Amino acid sequence: MTETGNRDPRLPWTTRTTNLAHFLTRNARRLGDRPAIIDARGTLTWSELDTRVSALAAAMRDRFGIKAGDRVLVQSPNNREITETMLACWRLGAVWVPSNYRQRPDEVAYLAQKSDVALMFCEQDFPDHATVCVEAAHKLTEVVCIGQGFGTPYDDLIAAHDGMPVSNADMDRDAPCWLFFTSGSTGRPKAVVLTHGQLTFTTLNHLNDLMPGTGPDDVSLVVAPLSHGAGMHQLVNIAAGAVSVLLPPGRFDPAVAWRLVQDHGVTNMFTVPTIVKMLTEHPSVDQFDHSSLRYIIYAGAPMYREDQKHALGKLGRVLVQYFGLGEVTGAITVLPPHDHHINDGPEARVGTCGFERTGLHVTIQNDSGAHLPPGQTGEICVAGPAVCAGYYMDDAANTKAFRDGWFLTGDLGHMEAEGYLFITGRSSDMYISGGSNVYPREIEELMLTHPALSEVAILGVPHKQWGEVGLAVCVCEAGKSVTGDEITALLKDSLAKYKLPQEYVFLDEMPKTGYGKITKKLVREALEARGVLPAK
Incomplete structure (x- = not known):
């Protein structure tokens, strides 16, 4: 030029x-007679x-x-x-x-x-x-x-x-x-x-950052829907010449998944934290040989620390976390196996989603686009060849999502000096109580250290005096129970008073998307249907 x-x-x-x-x-x-897809119908x-x-x-x-x-x-x-x-x-x-x-x-x-x-x-x-x-x-x-x-x-x-x-x-x-x-x-x-061009780059990036060394001798178990993140993961395996094994139709059964891992010598899979939790908490995890696994890649949401530690105890160092959105085809940060620690020492960096991916540039910016120094919370922004070409026929969404060449993720977080990223939550999840910003993720992590709690989600709900306060939606482990007062007792020594949830709702099952993700929108809709949300 x-x-x-x-x-x-x-x-x-x-x-x-x-x-x-x-x-x-x-x-x-090159690999004509080798298997590409294995399913219930054959090879x-x-x-x-x-x-x-x-x-x-x-x-x-x-x-x-x-x-x-x-x-x-x-x-x-x-x-x-x-x-x-x-x-x-x-x-x-x-x-x-x-x-x-x-x-x-x-x-x-x-x-x-x-x-x-x-x-x-x-x-x-x-x-x-x-x-x-x-x-x-x-x-x-x-x-x-x-x-x-x-x-x-x-x-x-x-x-x-x-x-x-x-x-x-x-x-x-x-x-x-x-x-x-x-x-x-x-x-x-x-x-x-x-x-x-974008997906060609992202495919190579996934191979380099998520599954190094993957090739024709590898076997991938397709766990999540191929219409979204698992489709990108399968494309990566196609590029490497690795075979994809499909689960049989019907409801997800951890025992069937582990049997396929054993029978086919599965080396990698892509899924979401809730499915990793189901896989590693099911008794079948101890009944089948899964020593062939090299990479269990999870994304879609950060994994709660207690679930992460349990999975590491069952599987060893095979977990790979990535943070990424559809708009960046999953390529923002990576936390590789060697950065997954079962103990909570300084090296564990509890709560991090890893460091920026090869060829991508990740920054923390304020509302004006200024880049913030390490430790300060702002919006996570990304630039690089993995960023999409924009939204189809949606000028308003494009204007909102892009600024000066940066894609604005809508996620809030901070970055430490060595480049590890910590997600605080979605900007839409944050609420303001008594003039102070409250980020639910911090509170949810602490709540899940209670042995009776399986899943939690905190919403900001209207309050006459404080503007908004936290409502904690909880699901208990099977056969266990806990009260709101007991949870508050756990939290009050670690959190400022304005961060403590003011209300608790207990559900038998947490609402999730079709991909197994907990979203605040679905949780809020479920509570509205039950008539338990305070009026605005």
């Missing part, structure tokens, strides 16, 4: 990048997967007219077809739009309308979703059924176009490949635009 910013005509100029589907092409060439090799993806891409192109840039919606629980639709979309240069299959038909219809989809793949158990999506999206006239019962049968498309080779479309670095819908924890989901 010249000093004026104009392109120097003497230099080559291109933004061409590798199509993400080329990872499959490489594997089919699919890399060559077989490549052939099926080409057949599906040919069907999408020739039968439905799908071309580069078109959006394709997928409504389905985990199965091999999700991976095939993802790779077929990318092979054509189309944009993959996976939904959270647990959402209601009207919620998925919003995704279809928002992204203006041209085709939908829908698993056979969701006919109502297909119907309302066709009504909502004006370009959507046909639905492909994964299974039988409505629309065009998926397997018929594959069979009709079997053996038709389709080359990977030429790709610009900034070409969209995935509309990643946020969980909608603070409102309606936003469509994050992920690109081929």
Whole structure:
């Protein structure tokens, strides 16, 4: 570039990048007879997967007219077809739009309308979703059924176009490949635009920072929904040539997961803290051999310290935490295995989510964009090649989320001098009591040191005198109980009085998103439905 910013005509100029589907092409060439996906139906090799993806891409192109840039919606629980639709979309240069299959038909219809989809793949158990999506999206006239019962049968498309080779479309670095819908924890989901160049960088970053040394001899257990973070994790394993093992359909069963770990020599998995807690607290963790595990990657929320220590005691140093949002494809910080300590000494840095990822720049900024020094709390901001291209058709959200080239995460935290980041909480979770800021995370961590408590969430609720006070929502361990007064007695020696919860509500089960995350929005909605929230 010249000093004026104009392109120097003497230099080559291109933004061409590798199509993400080329990872499959490489594997089919080099690892053709080795397994790519293992599920209840058997084993699919890399060559077989490549052939099926080409057949599906040919069907999408020739039968439905799908071309580069078109959006394709997928409504389905985990199965091999999700991976095939993802790779077929990318092979054509189309944009993959996976939904959270647990959402209601009207919620998925919003995704279809928002992204203006041209085709939908829908698993056979969701006919109502297909119907309302066709009504909502004006370009959507046909639905492909994964299974039988409505629309065009998926397997018929594959069979009709079997053996038709389709080359990977030429790709610009900034070409969209995935509309990643946020969980909608603070409102309606936003469509994050992920690109081929961005995900290529993020894939390499994950391999370097989260799972170094991963290759074709590795085995990944797919635990979380492939529509979101687990889909990115599977892409990383595809890039490495590692096989993915799918859990059988139905309710998550820790014993089944541990059996698969033993039977297939699983070396890595991606999940969320609540699932790690379920896996390590279930008796089956002691009944199956899990010594093959090298990396259990957890994200989506920080893991409470007591749960972290229990998991380390059961599994050893295989935990990898990352902090990241869909907008940065999970690539903000990492806490690798050697930084997970079972004892609470200074080296444990209790509460940290790790240090910034390779190629990313993380800062703490105030409301004006000034960078804050170590130890001061502000908004966590990030810049680098993993940051998304923005929100699809949402100028207001883009204006709010980006400032001077920095992506504003909406999370509050501070960074110590050595670069380890500590998350205080979401800016939307903070409340002001008597003029003082209260960050629930600090209080929740202390509460969970009580042996009777399993899960907690603290909300700021209206108060006539103090403006807002804390309401603690609690779930007890099976067979145990505790009173609010007992919890307050535990907290009062460690917290200022204004931080102490003023009210306690006990639930049998904590409301969670379809991905196993506790969000304050869902907790608040559950309390409102019960009529236990104070009036504003």
